[in-house]
Amino acid sequence: MHSVVEDIPLFPSSIGTRRHVTVHRFGVGRPGAKIYFQAGLHADELPGMVILSHLVRLLQERQGEPNGEIIIVPCANPIGLSQRIQGYHAGRSDLGLGGNFNRNFPDLTPLVGAQLAALRSEGLAMNGEAVKRAMVKEVAALVPKDELDSMKQVLLRLAIDADFVLDIHCADEAVLYAYVSNPEHPAADLLSRYIGSVATIGGVPELVDFPTACLLPWRAAQDVLPDVSITECLSATLEYRGSKGLRDDVAIEDALGLIGFMEAVGLLEGATKAPSQVVTCHTTLDCVDYVRANAPGIVIFSKTPGDHVQAGEEIGVILDPATGDRSSLKASAPGVIFGYLYSQVVIPGGTVAWIAGNSPIEQQTGDPFP
């Protein structure tokens, strides 16, 4: 399969330094759906970058061309990849003033109506393609003020008119799971099956992370055009287990799963990969139990991600080694543990484990992963 590689420069960060985002494009200009993959927005989350490097190679080795466009950004965050503190890589949050790299993306919803009105006045028919044009124009009109802004603009420009936006992350120690903004999308279940998601959590978070930034303008456009049938993008965060123990054979299987998904939705010809046999727990954001530390200390877990627990069941303790005091960590509802914090030195209020259940839980306020 033919690919085009492009290095897109970011704003300079300091004198003599200029970073870029590398993008691989397949099926440039071909009619059909568009799918966008990125990994490493949290730059210390490594499995996705390995998976997407294999995906690029597997597609390059494949015969034929896609029925649409495939855009792949294996390293979405060159800023985060460059950050080190006393010898240790620190890629989750901007060491400048930008905070968590996957927060505070521009909200494109307020201007969608005006952009669509302008396109309508030019005689363009109002449909999904018009929505894409409007969103592309909105992203192009953003005025970045620094390197981080320009990186967010570059990523949005590549993804905003895609029919499938798949942002690849991982936890510290976890099973494979996914956040799907719109689980009612016709391809949402296929996605869970082909990636082998143990837990798929549906719903749109209140914060504007990357997948949310890509989805919300579609919803705003539908509000402006209530009589037009619009299929919004499938917007998802795929969490490929934990950040440690990278293995090529596992990453290749994961890349093949993504190829299987593209075959299932018709972007690629053939059916080379069967869906996973994993039984997925489907739930929603309000049913996720984010277990938070209730004391400072060292977490010692007694359960493993993938284990099912009952309400009130202990999943571990927090030990204060100085005093020997132990505080119990308990599940508040039945469900499956799907992720852990790897750094086991914790402070009160920090999220240490997350459990997917099927009944709404009274959520603590605040971002569980700031």
Ligand SMILES: [Zn+2]
């Ligand atoms: Zn992440």
